[in-house]
Amino acid sequence: MAFQRNMDMKKCPMPSQDPNVRNKNFDEVALGYTYEMAVNEARRCLHCKNKPCVSACPVAIDIPEFIERVANEDIEGAYEIIHRSSSLPAVCGRVCPQENQCEGKCVRGIKGEPVGIGRLERFVADWHREHNTEAPKMPEQNGHKVAIIGAGPSGLTAAGDLAKMGYKVTIFEALHLAGGVLVYGIPEFRLPKAIVQQEIDNLKAIGVDIETNMVIGKVLTIDELFEMGYEAVFIGSGAGLPRFMNIPGESLKGVYSANEYLTRINLMKAYRPDSHTPIKHSKNVAVVGGGNVAMDAARCAKRLGAENVYIVYRRGMEELPARKEEVEHAMEEGIIFKTLTNPVEVLGDADGMVRGMKCVEMELGEPDASGRRRPIVKEGSEFELECDTMIMSIGTSPNPLIRTTTPGLETNKHGCIITEEETGLTSREGVYAGGDAVTGAATVILAMGAGKQAAKSIDEYIKNKNK
């Protein structure tokens, strides 16, 4: 060790755009560590022997090892270590819920703040992107073909890992652009699309083919993919149709699903003045739900010029499922949190436009099956919240296109594909699945972990089959 450990109790703050500036633009909020900040922060890591952070990482990045390289100012070396385990480090560094994963287990977090692992990961990935001039090496081909359905986090990860092992991988993507939720869901200000594109280009450079505009289940079935010579298939078709609350007024004009609102803004670039895609420029917006998607929708609405944007959530601040940083950023940007509040009716004007929302106040009772305290309606607490737009962000149910066209593919009562936990294998031989199609709406990193695990299983399956 050629450096002095940094024993500062707090992690180096992330330089960010000023909240009152950034809530009017779509540029990235967090600006990233400088070289000095990164090296200094890396020196806070104790390099502990039992590496609790690694066990909490869904893709098991050797975190102390890469951080040690940063501390020693060997950034490219750090990148190599991350890259062994993660195909999308620039993405994960930005969108992972680190507080529940690596940083949640960091020993430095016991008495002070944990090491800024996510911020360091992001720094390393960005540094590599800006400084690396070497084209990725094309792996030696093993002559076996694998099909991946969906170019989102799980599919891209599985594709990357399999391509590195020498498989000829084709990704079939339903939309006109690869990236899945990274391009249609997560906004530009949280994850610049140029970064996603670069990660996708890296996959192409190692031989991954991406066929867009291909809706598997419609244009081709999984059985036809096998007939075409693919020896295994990975289904990473992602989240499906948005859920609604089934309360009166949800069909009024001005009620969006978060999926629709975000797709218009992110995939179709409705925030740009030159976009052909319409989006409502609202005055008062109520976003119903408390997850990352709800935070994204609320912050987009603010940036499109809304004066008041509310997060309406039926439990309390403590129970918000969103990443801590997203909640903090949203609050800084002026999003108003109406927690312990639940809508019971959407109110319309004579033209059928949303004019408000009838809500009730909630209080928390005994913990329910999920372990969270069950929200109960407070008697006589009904009130009206004025809004012209309502965005429903209360989850999704899985896409039906593949399960209805693949005989023998078992799904559970919610429509999620059933897989073996250890391998990602479905009820069909040679068919693996992961990500939201299996778990229901979850996180980018969990989907990546599933893609990674499936890639390993697919490799074993094909090797055994051809023995």
Place this chain on the structure above:
Amino acid sequence: MFKIVKKEHLNPTVAKMVVEAPLIAKKAEPGQFIIFRAKADSERIPLTVADYDREAGTVTIIYQIVGAGTMELDTLQEGDCIHDFVGPLGTPSHVEGLKKVAVVGGGVGCAIAYPIAKKLHELGAEVHAVVGFRNKDLVILEDEFKAVSDKLCMMTDDGSYGEKGVVTNALEKLINEGNEYDEVIAIGPLIMMKFVCQLTKKYNIKTVVSMNPIMIDGTGMCGGCRLTVGGETKFACVDGPDFDGHLVDFDEAMHRGTMYKDFELHAREAECNLLKKEVQ
């Protein structure tokens, strides 16, 4: 990229394109739709498959120039390529087992009604086609309908061609003449489908309509195309686009369809000005 093999204007605002899309042509069935983007930054727009040729590997689309997206599509000529073309989406129309059917088409909706009439005809069903247009200049697919139907009633709002009146006049006449239909299939403007359904409900004839709400991805993700059918929320892109017309909440669908009226009007004007500039 999807090459335009043939382009033909059917009337001043409606055109037909035959597009090279072999995989879609292989699978497409009547009632299904595609989504296209004319250029790299265009909007995604759903269009029903008007015809397909499995051998030639082509899909035919018929579009009315109504907004920026279809205007952009219309700037493309034979030999040019459409940037994105994805499908076949939605559930095919259920036509098997039907013996006698009235197929009702209104305006550009006839482009959707025609392949269904054709399929029914191929399956040996007796097909009565009722097609309606505002006036003679807007009539499309007359010969095609003639070729696949046992009876064709041509209606125009102003009487400039065929009979004067709306499609429900002709349909009611056919019913009163003693024609017993297994099913009525109605495709056209929402208001037309609504009135057809009111009529057939009176006579208790099962009626299927094809809905075309606002849609973005068309694959069961965004939820923009939701409708209320029989009191339940349904998604046109995966549950439809065909629905039992007697259960569809048409008034709500009509309301929701006007969400971006101002934007579309503005976009059309902007696009017109842009095209004018290109011409100058």
